[in-house]
Each structure stands twice: as C-alpha cells, then as structure tokens.
Amino acid sequence: MLGLGRLGGRLRSNPGWSGSLWTQRNAWRFERLVLCQSLKTVTPLRQDYFRDLEKQLAAMRKKAVDALPGSNWTPLEINPNLPPERADIVIVGGGVVGWSIAYWLKKKERVRGALKVVVVEKDLTYSRASTVLSIGGIRQQFSLPENIHLSLASADFMRNINEHLDVLNEEPVDLQFNQSGYLFLASEDTAHIMEENYRTQRDAGAKVSLLSPTQVKEHFPWMNTEGVALASQGLENEGWFDPWSLLNAFRRKSISMGVVSCHGEVTDFKYTMNVVTTIDDDKLQLRRIQSVKVQMPNSLEYQPVECSIVVNAAGAFSANLVEKLGVGAGTKDAVAGIAVPVEPRKRYVYVVHCPEGPGLDAPLVIDSSGVYFRREGLGGHYITGASPPEAEEPDTSNLEVDHRFFEEKVWPHLANRVPAFERLKVSSAWAGFYDYNTFDQNAIIGLHPLINNMYFATGFSGHGLQHSPAVGRAVAELILDGNFKTLDLSGLGFKRILTQEPMLERNVV
Amino acid sequence: MSTSVRSLRRCCHHSALLLLPGRRWSSSSVSPPPLHRRLLLFLAQRYYDVEMLLNWQLQRKRTKIQKKNAYYAYTEHFYGRKIAAAYYVLNMRGGFRFVGQTEWFSSDQRGKFSWDFLNHKDALLEEVNLNYTLINHRGLSNLEGQTCVKTLSLRGCPEVNDWFLAGLHIFRDSLEELDISHCPLITIGGLPALRNLKRLRRLDVSSLPRVANPGLVFILLEEMLPQCHITVAGYDLSLRQGRVNQGPQESERQKGNLRKWRTSG
Ligand SMILES: Cc1cc2nc3c(=O)[nH]c(=O)nc-3n(C[C@H](O)[C@H](O)[C@H](O)COP(=O)(O)OP(=O)(O)OC[C@H]3O[C@@H](n4cnc5c(N)ncnc54)[C@H](O)[C@@H]3O)c2cc1C
Secondary structure: OHHHHHHHHHHHHHHHHHHHHHHHHOHHHHHHHHHHOOOOOOOHHHHHHHHHHHHHHHHHHHHHHHHOOOOOOOOOOOOOOOOOOEOOEEEEOOOHHHHHHHHHHHHHOOOOOOOOEEEEEOOOOOOOOHHHHOOOEEOOOOOOHHHHHHHHHHHHHHHOHHHHHOOOOOOOOOOOOEOOOEEEEEOOOOHHHHHHHHHHHHHHOOOEEEEOHHHHHHHOOOOOOOOOOEEEEEOOOOEEOOHHHHHHHHHHHHHHOOOEEEEOEEEEEEEEEEEEEOOOOOEEEEEEEEEEEEEOOOOOOEEEEEOOEEEEOOHHHHHHHHHOOOOOOOOOOOOOOOOOOEEEEEEEEEEEEOOOOOOOOOOEEEOOOOOEEEEEOOOOEEEEEOOOOHHHOOOOOOOOOOHHHHHHHHHHHHHHHOHHHHHOEEEEEEEEEEEEEOOOOOOEEEEOOOEOOEEEEEOOOOOHHHHHHHHHHHHHHHHHOOOOOOOOOHHHOOHHHHOOOOOOOOOOO | OHHHHHHHHHHHHHHHHHHOOOOOOOOOOOOOOOHHHHHHHHHHHHOHHHHHHHHHHHHHHHHHHHHHOOOOHHHHHHHOHHHHHHHHHHHOOOEEEEOOOOOEEEOOOOOOOOHHHHHOOOOOEEEEEOOOOOOOHHHHHHHOOOOOOOEEEOOOOOOOOHHHHHHHHHHOOOOOEEEOOOOOOOOOOOHHHHHHOOOOOEEEOOOOOOOOOHHHHHHHHHHHOOOOEEEOOOOOOOOOOOOOOOOHHHHHHHHHHHHHHHHHO
C-alpha cells in the first residue's frame, strides 16, 4: 500500500512537468491547432494531460503485476544475453557439428519443447572455427566403411537439404554445391591400397570408378600422368559446397525449432565424483557434470547452467574442456591419464590465379604427393594446399600463413601435375585448424568412459564438415535412444583409445 | 592479420544475409503472393498450429513427388528390371523408343498408355522423352541398368536439379544427346557433372534461369565437352547491358571477346 501511495505521488507530480515541457516544445503546433480546431471544447493541453495520465497508469499497473509473486521480475538488472539457468542439454561449440547435433536433438524430440537445448559459442565471428576456414569438400573415397557410410548419409541429407532445413517463410537453403567429384591419384607403391579402398567403397554403395593413366589422360588432357599408376574418381555425391551456408542453415533451423543460442565461453564445470572399484581392484573416479560455467564475452560476468548432459563439440580445442574435469595429461591415474587425443593442427590454404589452368572439368584432385587443388568460381582461380609431414607441423598459437611452404612444398608438385600451373600467381591465403586426432585420424563419437554425461563429437581430422549431418543424427540417437539406430558408429567410440586399438583411416588429406 | 580481416569480412557478409528479412518476395521484381497466402504466413508466424499445418501441406506435396518416383520394386519382381524402367517412364507421362525399333510408346495427356510394351521383355530403351515430368533423383534409379540410352530429353522438368545431373553418370557409356533446357533448378554447380558423359554429342542448355553469367559458363562448357554441339538459346549473352536483339554471328563474336577477356584477366 505504502509503495503504491509513493508511486501515486510521483504520478501526480508528473503531468505538470511534462505539460510545461509540452508547451515549450510544441508551441508552434499548439498555435496551429488553436487556429484550425477552435471548435473543440477541450483544449489540447488538457487532452494531453489525460493521455499522459493514462500512460502512467498503464506503466504503474505493469509494474505492480511484475512485482507480484510468480512473475520473474527482479529488482536487479539482468543481462538479457545470459544463458538460461537450467537446460537439459548443453552443447559446447557452435560450429557445424554442434549445430547439427542441436538440430537432430530437436528433430527427434517427441513433443514440441520437450527438450531444452543450449548451444554455447564463444566467438560469433567464427574467426578461428574450422568450419568456416575449411575448403568445403565432400567425398566418399575413404578407407573405413564407417567414414564412407557417414559421407553417403550426409550427401543424402544435402541432396534433400530443403526437406530438412527449410524454414517456413524464409529463403530456401542453397549450399552452392559443385558436383565435381574427387580424383585421387596413386603412385606405384600405393596403387594396391587404392584398389583395396575401391572395393570397400563399392561394397558400401559408393559410386566410384578406377581409371588407368591412359584413361586419366583421356579424361583430363591438361594433366601430366607421369608417376601415376592408378586413379580413382567419384561419380556422384562428391564435390564441394559453401561451409557457411550449411552452418547457417543448421543454425537457422535449430533456432526456429527452439534451440537457445548463447554467446559465451565454457570455462569450467561443477561436477561430482564417485569412486568405483573394478574387478581388478583398480579404483576409478567417475565424474558427473552438474553445471557448466558460461563466461560472458568481454566481461567478468558468468552464469552456471545446470544441465544433465553436455556435448563436447568444441572442435580443435575440445581436449581443453576435458582437462578442466581433471581428466587427461598430468593425472597419475592410469585410465584418467589417457588424454583426449585431439589437438589443433594448422593447415594453409592458398588461392591462386591461373587463367590457363584446367577449366570446368577440373575435379578436386588429390595428388599422390598429398597436394590437392580445386577450382574456385569461374574466373580462373584455384584453391590448393597440402598437409606437412608430422615432424614439420607448424606452430599453432596463431593463424599466420607461411608462404615459403607454398613455394617449397606445394607449388613444385602442383606444377608437375598440371604444367599450366607453372604460371600461377598467389592471390591470397589463409590458415585454419584441423581438429586432428593424433591417435588414428578419425572422429571420436560417444560417451567419455570417466565422465558420465559428456558426449563427444570431435577429432574429425579434416573431414568433419562433410560428416556433420550424419554425425549430428548419430549423437542425437545416442543421447535420446541410448544407442545408434541408423548408422552403427560404435567403432568410433572412446573404447578404442582405452584399448589402444586404432581405427586407421588411410585416405587423410 | 589479413586472414582475420578476410574471415571477418566473409562473416559480416554472411551475417548481413542472415539479418536481412528473408522473405521470398522481398526483391521488388517478384510480385507478392496472393492475399490468402500472405494471411496464412502471417498466422503461421503467430500460431504454432498454423505453422504446423503449413508444414504438413509442404510435406505432403514432397511425399507425393517422392511416391511417384519410388523404386518400382514390385514391377521389377514380376516383370524384370527392363520392363520396370519402361513402366516407370510411361507412368511419369513420358515416352520412349526401344533399341532397334521405330515405334514410340508414350502416355497421352491424361496419363493413359497402351500395355503393348509388355511384349518386349528384353528390349532396352534407346530414346527417352521425359519432358515436363516430375522425375527426380530418386526416380532416376529406376533407369539404372539401361545401358543403351542414347537420347534423353528432360526439358522443363521442375525437379531436375544439380544432384540429378550428377546421377546421369549411369548413362555415361551410351548417352549422346541430352536436353536439359528450361529446367528451373539447374545451376552452374551441376554442369561440371556432365564431364562424365564422354560420348555426348548434343547438349541443349537453353533457358536455365538459375545459371548466372551464362556467356562465360557456356564457353567453359564448350571447353569441357569439345566433341559436343551445345545449343544455347534464350539468354542475353551481351556483356554490356542494353544490347538485346542479336543474330547468331553476333553472339559468336561476343563469345570470342569473352574468351579473350578471360585469358587476359
Ligand atoms: C584448411 C581446412 C580445410 C578443411 N577441409 C575440409 C573439407 O574439405 N571437408 C571437410 O569435411 N572438412 C574439412 N575440414 C575440417 C572441418 O572444417 C572440421 O572438421 C569441422 O569444421 C569441425 O567442425 P566443428 O564444429 O567440430 O569445429 P569448429 O568449426 O572449430 O567449431 C568449434 C566451435 O567451438 C567453439 N568453442 C571452442 N571451445 C569453446 C568453449 N570452451 N566455449 C564455447 N565455445 C567454444 C569455437 O569457437 C568454434 O566455433 C577442413 C579444415 C581445415 C582447417
């Protein structure tokens, strides 16, 4: 009552104040109004007084309702960008993998709004995210059946992308997909591996064909086939697309389905620990995350988000998150000492201009030396690069480009394969991080053995973009159904790291 | 430094695209949809139920097309692969000619056709006409195993897109003539897939509305398929705006100019 009285008091003094202001400000209008509306009985001044009063009353009523118990009004100023205090699933990392998981979780929920999913991304400009720094290729030519099936499923998703990611009343998704295929070249030493892979790929249902050097020359007259013993070419479901479009499409659709997007960095976790004893009498410390600490950008403010499941989709930096839970390097415990074997590896991409280069028919060529190139647009531009040998991995503290690497390690091979590339000019370059799995260059998908409620989708080692649609579905199945339903990816789980049995992928570019 | 600026620019560009109101009719050249559609969309933005209904309607339309293009497993089981392919073509309201025959089998305006083709159990198709039909990538799989298709006509097919063009590799050892003119979904992203069709002699790519800078694209296409005669009509190939009516020689000369411009630039 007292408060209301005070409010009323302030109210009473208000109209007079605004009235005087009104006379000053609108004097000219007042004159005009008097002139042309002299028939009115109420003066404009009084009319305005009542209108103002009405507004004030409405504001007062709103305040009173807000202050009633049951509303979420608090006297403190709240940052509207803060994430919610509670969520069912928190996805760390808003790259293409994170958003794909968010989409599939929402797609699979039975009742609208049944799941509260939050995606936490620390950098909305994505300046260091692999997704937007990749070259956007998709291929079926892998050596592991799991990877081939992931590619096939993802290609199927992209073919029907507007059935999945179309948002009512918005522009349809255009991935700018280039149906150009990959062409792998093998030397004498590696030809038998290529043949083996070819058989695996055909068995998995991929449309691939093998070419002899003469056939290569016939199909691609601009290529020098010296040293090529065998080539394999993708006929369908291969090519490249715009990574941004895919990321944005996933994000747009997920947000329209009710996923909460949050700008902030996950810096810490609150977790409980349980000690269990194994049959061999070893003690294992099992952790369970209770809340995720989300630090707001450029401020000291943070918000703990209570959640039941955390998905680690932080790309190249996903191992950092696990270390915050006391798991990984530096721990004495035998099992807990096994780190997540994912680290950033810097890869350079060079854009070159060469008007005489191969034209529209150029596929994404992967030379036996490891150097790759593809066409970029129609103006005679090409994108090229290579992975350095293990011993010469560049420093990953920044994203600077080493141009010597192009001169020494890329160009010679490029010009040897396509003589027209002798006369190229480098027009720009960039670098990005592979989310490199040092253990076996393959994705890690599934629960961490020591962290009860953290799911992994990381370590893609340079093919995460193309697998993101199928991986998102697989992780959503794992979370909501308890196991894989469509594609069996149990081989890509954490177990292989514990047992030290690598699933080696031979076709890593 | 330059990388971060570059990625920032790229990002700004894209987020600007995101922020723009993504209405389909936002560009002035497209006329707004009729009142009742606009009303429905307005309601859809306010009520989940209406949105759901609209989504269902869209979904139904898609399912209908997919059903039409379903895999003809039943026919295949009883009559074999080859008859299933022929039956599929007729059911799509298309027409075809068997290898070594002159007679055409096609369905009429109302989708009716004679069943005489059942007499040719082992014949393969040589010419297939699927103009203005709803064939899509899924339906194409019904024609797999047709190793003698020499002529394929897909003029004005609303569901033929870039993925479909990539799927045409199933005819790569036989196809000589292909007509994909007036297909509204084809973009520059799909044309490189025609590289797989090494025997192609004639290609019609007239009036593809979504191919940007057609002049350059068709020169590149000619370079990619040197043995093939490419028909290009229905485009304004002039580099400068405002020059319309041009004879064939004129357009030849302009193509020459373009070629020069490309090699010098
Ligand atoms: C040069 C290059 C070329 C490539 N070419 C291809 C290709 O042709 N085909 C292909 O399929 N793949 C390619 N890749 C690989 C592909 O880009 C990655 O595998 C894929 O993008 C991984 O996606 P992601 O979402 O896991 O990671 P990212 O895109 O890196 O996303 C992770 C996000 O998590 C955020 N994050 C990290 N830590 C935190 C935290 N603590 N809190 C909040 N947010 C956090 C980061 O800001 C980042 O945005 C290439 C990569 C590079 C570098």
